[in-house]
Amino acid sequence: xxxxxxxxxxxxxxxxxxxxxxxxxxxxxxxxxxxxxxxxxxxxxxxxxxxxxxxxxxxxxxxxxxxxxxxxxxxxxxxxxxxxxxxxxxxxxxxxxxxxxxxxxxxxxxxxxxxxxxxxxxxxxxxxxxxxxxxxxxxxxxxxxxxxxxxxxxxxxxxxxxxxxxxxxxxxxxxxxxxxxxxxxxxxxxxxxxxxxxxxxxxxxxxxxxxxxxxxxxxxxxxxxxxxxxxxxxxxxxxxxxxxxxxxxxxxxxxx
Amino acid sequence: xxxxxxxxxxxxxxxxxxxxxxxxxxxxxxxxxxxxxxxxxxxxxxxxxxxxxxxxxxxxxxxxxxxxxxxxxxxxxxxxxxxxxxxxxxxxxxxxxxxxxxxxxxxxxxxxxxxxxxxxxxxxxxxxxxxxxxxxxxxxxxxxxxxxxxxxxxxxxxxxxxxxxxxxxxxxxxxxxxxxxxxxxxxxxxxxxxxxxxxxxxxxxxxxxxxxxxxxxxxxxxxxxxxxxxxxxxxxxxxxxxxxxxxxxxxxxxxxxxxxxxxxxxxxxxxxxxxxxxxxxxxxxxxxxxxxxxxxxxxxxxxxxxxxxxxxxxxxxxxxxxxxxxxxxxxxxxx
Numbered sequence: 031x032x033x034x035x036x037x038x039x040x041x042x043x044x045x046x047x048x049x050x051x052x053x054x055x056x057x058x059x060x061x062x063x064x065x066x067x068x069x070x071x072x073x074x075x076x077x078x079x080x081x082x083x084x085x086x087x088x089x090x091x092x093x094x095x096x097x098x099x100x101x102x103x104x105x106x107x108x109x110x111x112x113x114x115x116x117x118x119x120x121x122x123x124x125x126x127x128x129x130x131x132x133x134x135x136x137x138x139x140x141x142x143x144x145x146x147x148x149x150x151x152x153x154x155x156x157x158x159x160x161x162x163x164x165x166x167x168x169x170x171x172x173x174x175x176x177x178x179x180x181x182x183x184x185x186x187x188x189x190x191x192x193x194x195x196x197x198x199x200x201x202x203x204x205x206x207x208x209x210x211x212x213x214x215x216x217x218x219x220x221x222x223x224x225x226x227x228x229x230x231x232x233x234x235x236x237x238x239x240x241x242x243x244x245x246x247x248x249x250x251x252x253x254x255x256x257x258x259x260x261x262x263x264x265x266x267x268x269x270x271x272x273x274x275x276x277x278x279x280x281x282x283x284x285x286x
Numbered sequence: 287x288x289x290x291x292x293x294x295x296x297x298x299x300x301x302x303x304x305x306x307x308x309x310x311x312x313x314x315x316x317x318x319x320x321x322x323x324x325x326x327x328x329x330x331x332x333x334x335x336x337x338x339x340x341x342x343x344x345x346x347x348x349x350x351x352x353x354x355x356x357x358x359x360x361x362x363x364x365x366x367x368x369x370x371x372x373x374x375x376x377x378x379x380x381x382x383x384x385x386x387x388x389x390x391x392x393x394x395x396x397x398x399x400x401x402x403x404x405x406x407x408x409x410x411x412x413x414x415x416x417x418x419x420x421x422x423x424x425x426x427x428x429x430x431x432x433x434x435x436x437x438x439x440x441x442x443x444x445x446x447x448x449x450x451x452x453x454x455x456x457x458x459x460x461x462x463x464x465x466x467x468x469x470x471x472x473x474x475x476x477x478x479x480x481x482x483x484x485x486x487x488x489x490x491x492x493x494x495x496x497x498x499x500x501x502x503x504x505x506x507x508x509x510x511x512x513x514x515x516x517x518x519x520x521x522x523x524x525x526x527x528x529x530x531x532x533x534x535x536x537x538x539x540x541x542x543x544x545x546x547x548x549x550x551x552x553x554x555x556x557x558x559x560x561x562x563x564x565x566x567x568x569x570x571x572x573x574x575x576x577x578x579x580x581x582x583x584x585x586x587x588x589x590x591x592x593x594x595x596x597x598x599x600x601x602x603x604x605x606x607x608x609x610x611x612x613x614x615x616x617x618x619x620x621x
Contacts, residue, residue, distance in 0.1 A: 083510055083514060103513070103516045103517065103518055106516070107514060107515050108516070111514065112510075114508075114510060114511070114514075117507060119507055120369050120371060120506070121369075121506050121561035122556055122560055122561045123503075123506075123560070123562070127503075127560070127561070128507070131503060131504055131507065132515070134500060134504055134515040134516060135515055135516040137500075140497075140499070140500065141564075186515070
């Protein structure tokens with residue numbers, strides 16, 4: 031039995047602005063979950079709360095039955111890993127060193143072990159980042175760097191993987207690779223929750239789509255249920271036609 | 287072999303080279319100076335050679351090495367704390383606080399405070415005050431971040447600089463000369479007990495910094511990055527600022543402000559060794575020690591018997607060396 035997240039009436043306030051309110055959701059490994067919503071809907075805040083990075087959240091957010099803010103940081107980091115939207119690296123770390131940093135919660139000593147090296151290499155294999163493991167991350171393209179960041183999160187050997195727009199800047203092939211990797215992990219028992227703006231990728235790869243708008247959950251269900259034209263109009267303020275691919279998954283065409 | 291996992295062997299190689307360099311400098315630097323020193327006579331404890339060596343040259347070289355090592359290591363810490371490769375021990379006000387304290391002590395001509403030169407006491411008091419102010423402002427309210435630390439530090443730094451100029455402008459003529467001279471920074475022979483006290487203050491701080499090297503790696507990428515990997519970021523920022531201040535303040539109190547070592551050494555070593563703080567930080571200490579001892583040796587030889595402030599030599603020698611390093615950078619030298 032793998033651990034899951036449970037949010038009860040969770041919210042977040044920055045000063046006078048309440049960016050997230052009344053979120054009651056459960057996440058478990060059975061379904062690969064995707065969060066969608068317009069800019070400013072509260073997606074990143076929600077994932078940040080779950081990752082333990084927003085300790086002043088309102089309501090409850092439990093991981094494995096324990097309030098996230100009560101978890102010991104290292105213990106939580108051994109179980110939950112997070113792929114941020116943007117990482118700016120100022121210093122000449124190699125791609126491999128950045129991936130190896132994912133092992134930090136597992137390697138309390140001064141040097142990493144063989145086991146850490148194997149975990150990092152496996153993560154690099156999965157993300158196709160081995161070819162540039164010795165290059166300075168600052169010299170990589172945006173998409174390559176994103177894959178290195180993803181590899182660092184995978185090297186953390188998490189029970190739960192939270193991703194904030196992991197597909198941004200990836201070329202088509204690596205986007206598909208990414209979704210394959212997420213599916214593989216989910217099948218191995220890792221809880222996967224990813225934010226995306228690509229509704230078609232959500233439709234094609236997610237088991238469950240949660241839509242947020244103005245800080246509230248407005249839809250939660252399978253892609254067919256959550257990505258209906260009326261909902262897309264209301265949430266994203268776009269007209270869209272939902273079509274069907276040959277495999278029977280929804281496909282969204284924007285415009286009248 | 288892949289380089290992402292820090293090999294104990296690679297760690298030892300880089301460290302061994304740096305130690306050898308530092309030891310060679312420790313033996314050769316005392317020989318440089320206006321009067322020739324015969325090593326054989328020193329070994330035989332004979333004549334003026336032995337006295338000059340033991341009471342002048344050696345303590346001076348030891349002070350230069352201790353100061354250089356501390357400033358270089360503190361520079362590496364500040365650069366990581368602020369994720370800014372241009373940060374130095376001066377950025378967050380600690381050394382300008384020390385300067386302000388020293389300048390006031392000179393201006394008001396307090397004489398001696400007990401056994402210690404009052405300039406040292408003033409400088410230490412100034413940097414402790416800055417330390418408390420910056421931590422108080424940065425730590426107030428929300429949790430501490432690099433950003434609040436930077437804002438508080440820079441604000442206090444500029445205030446100290448302004449106050450130094452104010453005090454300088456109202457100082458009498460002879461004091462004004464002493465102030466100018468102090469602000470140039472420089473290494474002088476100090477008694478061995480002073481060296482022992484200095485070492486007792488700064489070496490534990492250096493050890494704390496070095497032991498946290500894996501956490502510095504995470505913080506160097508980002509605060510959330512570190513937090514998501516199990517680091518208590520506000521506590522680490524506090525530790526870093528405190529330890530780097532303990533490395534900077536007593537050194538500055540004794541030598542006056544010496545620039546450039548804290549900037550150039552970590553930078554140059556990053557080009558050679560990469561960014562892994564587990565190698566970068568101990569090597570920064572050793573190379574900083576070697577660099578400042580060499581610069582101080584040059585400072586007392588070039589215009590002998592007159593002396594040039596060591597800080598001037600550091601910038602004049604270090605600058606061109608650094609530009610050369612940047613030029614060869616493309617060929618990326620690695621162990």
